[in-house]
Amino acid sequence: MAPMDHAPKRRKTNGHRKSRTIDIDFTLRRLFGKSTFRPLQREVISAALEGHDIFLQAATSFGKSLCYQLPAVVDYGITIVVSPLLALMNNQVTSLQAAGISVATINSSTPSSIRQAILEDLRCGHPHTRLLYVTPEFCMTTTFRKNLQTIHEQRELSRIAVDEAHCISEWGHDFRPSFKELNYFKREFPDVPIICVTATATQRVRDDIIDTLGLNRSSLKTFTMTTSRPNIHYEVRFKNDTDDHYENFVRWLRAVYARRALSERRTELEAQSTRLSNVSGIIYVLYRKDCESLAGRLVGDGIGAKPYHAGLTAAEKEDHLQGWVANQEGYDIMVATTAFGMGIDKEDVRFVVHWQMPKSFEGYYQEAGRAGRDQKASVAIMYYAREDRDRIILLQQRDAGKSSNGRSAASEQAVAARNLSLNSLISYCETTTKCRHALIASYFHDPETPPCKYACDWHKDPAGLFAAKERDLCPEEWSE
Numbered sequence: 001m002a003p004m005d006h007a008p009k010r011r012k013t014n015g016h017r018k019s020r021t022i023d024i025d026f027t028l029r030r031l032f033g034k035s036t037f038r039p040l041q042r043e044v045i046s047a048a049l050e051g052h053d054i055f056l057q058a059a060t061s062f063g064k065s066l067c068y069q070l071p072a073v074v075d076y077g078i079t080i081v082v083s084p085l086l087a088l089m090n091n092q093v094t095s096l097q098a099a100g101i102s103v104a105t106i107n108s109s110t111p112s113s114i115r116q117a118i119l120e121d122l123r124c125g126h127p128h129t130r131l132l133y134v135t136p137e138f139c140m141t142t143t144f145r146k147n148l149q150t151i152h153e154q155r156e157l158s159r160i161a162v163d164e165a166h167c168i169s170e171w172g173h174d175f176r177p178s179f180k181e182l183n184y185f186k187r188e189f190p191d192v193p194i195i196c197v198t199a200t201a202t203q204r205v206r207d208d209i210i211d212t213l214g215l216n217r218s219s220l221k222t223f224t225m226t227t228s229r230p231n232i233h234y235e236v237r238f239k240n241d242t243d244d245h246y247e248n249f250v251r252w253l254r255a256v257y258a259r260r261a262l263s264e265r266r267t268e269l270e271a272q273s274t275r276l277s278n279v280s281g282i283i284y285v286l287y288r289k290d291c292e293s294l295a296g297r298l299v300g301d302g303i304g305a306k307p308y309h310a311g312l313t314a315a316e317k318e319d320h321l322q323g324w325v326a327n328q329e330g331y332d333i334m335v336a337t338t339a340f341g342m343g344i345d346k347e348d349v350r351f352v353v354h355w356q357m358p359k360s361f362e363g364y365y366q367e368a369g370r371a372g373r374d375q376k377a378s379v380a381i382m383y384y385a386r387e388d389r390d391r392i393i394l395l396q397q398r399d400a401g402k403s404s405n406g407r408s409a410a411s412e413q414a415v416a417a418r419n420l421s422l423n424s425l426i427s428y429c430e431t432t433t434k435c436r437h438a439l440i441a442s443y444f445h446d447p448e449t450p451p452c453k454y455a456c457d458w459h460k461d462p463a464g465l466f467a468a469k470e471r472d473l474c475p476e477e478w479s480e
C-alpha cells in the first residue's frame, strides 16, 4: 500500500520559481520531528527553494540530508537523489516512509514488482513520488532518462540531489567512474537545480565536482562548514607487529563497562532498561579474515560482536546489521571492513576503533564520524603501527603501478592526491605535538581551528602521548 502523503500540495510554477511563503519550520516539526534547524540548515534550504545550484560541505552527522529532503516535500514535483550507497538509500527511504512521505528507491535490492510500480508512477509525468533515490548507474539507463524527459516536460522535475558528492571527483577518495556521467542532468535539464552534499572535499575536489556536474558558478551557492566534531574524543594508540593490541582494547572496553556500573550511572541505565554492556561500537579492520577472527575472539570473551563483510550471505548481513541497529544483546560491536555504516544513521555509536590505520585521511574522518551522531560524547581510537603503514604504502604503490601504462595526466594527479591523503594520515598519526581536532581541521583547510575541551589524546596528556610513541612504535630503521 502506498504510504500516506502528508506533505503540502504541490504547486506548479510554470517554469518560474516564484517566491512564496512556505513555513519550513512547520514542516521541520511536523514531518521531520525536529524542533529547530541546526546552524545554516535554514539558509541552505531557503537557497534550494529559490532554485539555486548548491554545494554543501559540512561535518559528518551535520544533517545534510535534511537540506534536500525538506525542499523536496514542500516544493512541487519530484526530487531525484543520486547516491552511491545502498545502505543510505534504504535507511533514508525507511525513515521517510515512516514519516508518511512518498519516497522510493530503485537499486539492486529493489524487488522487480516494486521497481515496475515506481517506473509506472514516473511514466505518467506527474509522479506521486516526492523523493526517488537511485544509483548513478541507474541514471544512465534509457528508460529512466525517457521518464525524466516526460516529467521535465510536465514541469515536475524539481531538483537533483547528489549525496556523497566527493565520489564524482577523480581526486575524491571514493571515486566511481559512473558518477562522471552525471553531467547528463545539466546538459539535458539546464533549468533544474542541483544540490550536492559531502562531508569531505578539499578545494580541488570541490572544483572538480562543480566542473563535472556543469554547475553554473555565477548562481551557485556554496556552503562550507567546519569539519569539526567536538563530541568525538580522537586518540591514536601506538603499537608494533609484535604487540597484540586485543588486550589493550578489551581493557579499555571493560573500563567503560565498569564506569557504567557505578551506582548513579547504573540507576540511570536501569531506569532506561539499558544493558550495562550496551556500548555500541564499530571496529574497522582492513582484511576480511580479521573480521571473523576478531569478532569470534570478542564473543569468546563474553562481548557481543558480529562480523560484517562482503563474504557474508545477504541474510547474515541483514541479521547482523538489524541486530546492531536495534541494540540487541550479542550485537553490540560490528567488526567490519571499510565503509561499513556509511549512510546508516545510527545515533548512539559510542566508539569507532580502527584496528589498523585506514588508507586515506578522508576515509578515516568519514568512518570515525559514525561515532556520536546524537552529539553525545564518543571515542575514535586508531591503532597505529609503522609496519601497517609500510604495508599500506606498498599496496598503494602496487595499485598505482598496475594502472601506470598510458595513464592520463588526470589519473597521474589522482594517484598523487591519494598519496597526499595517505601521507597526511601518517603524519596525523606520528604527530605528538598538536591537537587532533586542529590536525583534522588543517587537512580540510577549515578557516578556523576548532576548540578542543580535552577531547583528544594530546590535550589530555601530551607527555604521555610522546612517551607512548617512543615506547611502542617500531623504530624507523626496523620497519623498512
Ligand SMILES: Nc1ncnc2c1ncn2[C@@H]1O[C@H](COP(=O)(O)OP(=O)(O)OP(=O)(O)O)[C@@H](O)[C@H]1O
Pocket: 034, 035, 036, 037, 038, 041, 058, 059, 060, 061, 062, 063, 064, 065, 066, 198, 199, 343, 345, 347, 369, 373
Ligand atoms: N535540525 C535538526 N535537529 C535535530 N536533529 C537533526 C536535525 N537535522 C538533522 N538531524 C539529525 O542528524 C542526524 C544526521 O543527519 P544526516 O544523516 O543527514 O547526516 P549527514 O550530514 O548526511 O552526515 P554524514 O555525512 O555523516 O552521513 C540524523 O539523525 C538527523 O535526523
